[in-house]
Amino acid sequence: MQEKKDPRGDDKIFVVGHKNPDTDSICSAIAYAEFKQMDGINAVAARAGEINPETKFVLEHFGAEEPILLKSAAGKKVILVDHNEKSQAVDDIAEAEIMEIIDHHRIGDIETPSPIFFHAEPVGSSATIIADFFEKAGKKLSKKTAGLLLSALLSDTVILKSATTTDKDKEVAKRLASIVNEDIESFGMEIKKAKSSIAGKSARDIIKQDFKIYDLSKKIAVCQIEIVDDEEVKKMREELLEEMEKVRKEEQCALIAMMVTNIIKESTELLVAGDESIVEKAFGKVVNHSIYLPGVMSRKKQVIPKLEKILNK
Ligand SMILES: [Mn+2]
Numbered sequence: 001m002q003e004k005k006d007p008r009g010d011d012k013i014f015v016v017g018h019k020n021p022d023t024d025s026i027c028s029a030i031a032y033a034e035f036k037q038m039d040g041i042n043a044v045a046a047r048a049g050e051i052n053p054e055t056k057f058v059l060e061h062f063g064a065e066e067p068i069l070l071k072s073a074a075g076k077k078v079i080l081v082d083h084n085e086k087s088q089a090v091d092d093i094a095e096a097e098i099m100e101i102i103d104h105h106r107i108g109d110i111e112t113p114s115p116i117f118f119h120a121e122p123v124g125s126s127a128t129i130i131a132d133f134f135e136k137a138g139k140k141l142s143k144k145t146a147g148l149l150l151s152a153l154l155s156d157t158v159i160l161k162s163a164t165t166t167d168k169d170k171e172v173a174k175r176l177a178s179i180v181n182e183d184i185e186s187f188g189m190e191i192k193k194a195k196s197s198i199a200g201k202s203a204r205d206i207i208k209q210d211f212k213i214y215d216l217s218k219k220i221a222v223c224q225i226e227i228v229d230d231e232e233v234k235k236m237r238e239e240l241l242e243e244m245e246k247v248r249k250e251e252q253c254a255l256i257a258m259m260v261t262n263i264i265k266e267s268t269e270l271l272v273a274g275d276e277s278i279v280e281k282a283f284g285k286v287v288n289h290s291i292y293l294p295g296v297m298s299r300k301k302q303v304i305p306k307l308e309k310i311l312n313k
Helices: 025-038 053-061 126-137 143-156 169-178 184-196 205-210 239-248 277-281 298-308
Strands: 013-016 043-047 078-080 097-103 116-120 211-215 219-227 255-262 267-274 289-295
Touching: 013 025, 025 043, 025 053, 025 078, 025 289, 053 143, 053 184, 097 267, 097 277, 116 169, 116 211, 126 143, 126 169, 169 184, 169 239, 205 239, 211 298, 219 298, 239 255, 239 267, 255 277, 267 277, 277 289, 277 298, 289 298
Parallel strands: 013 043, 013 078, 078 097, 097 116, 219 255
Antiparallel strands: 211 219, 255 267, 267 289
């Protein structure tokens, strides 16, 4: 039997990031829920999937709790952070009431029946925007929340090195680092090392860890891992390609591309399963399911726009 919800009864608002959550999605949800709570709003930090090792490290480091798992958004009030595309949102998003969106990605396909607060800004992380909200509102950041936001910012911008990094990110990072009393470079490396370890993980876990689907003229997926040592992935290459092909069929995607990003070399090897011609049109010749992209680190800024150009609707 289905339970009828009294629309006035439950005023809880779930602040939630994208599926396969990364550190930015998790920490931005926690910080923004806190921001709303300061205004007396019953906001709760939520997550749309399992926490990755990097985020686990960050939460433990600052003594923060995991947000609650939101399996379905049906009948719930939600604030979306760090995404605005249906294909990346928590299940049943069409049956949710979206109250706000805070994001730093391209404008996607989420639609709402009435006007909402929608803040999109082309900066390096959602955390940058939220830290700035605290500053502008004159709300004090606790050491814990500043630490979470700093971690998210450094994670998304690959320690301020990614092409997505703006002056605002640098300023905000400096401010947060001084609250937390951490050195940006060394703390950034600590976070990244927690993420880069793929040892002991299955090919599927590696693929799904940071996996995003895009509904372009063809459905594609681009996942990304960050490494500090090429050898780690070399050993698993065949296994990864095989599993990518399986996932591609399951998800009914024309293409799955995996960005293997070396954060020391600041470059990416793109592994490709499926329609290689899409990648070839965007980036050049694919040899043995792979193409090397020097200087490429950002999925959002350096990979997706090129694929979009080939697959525009
Ligand atoms: Mn982000």
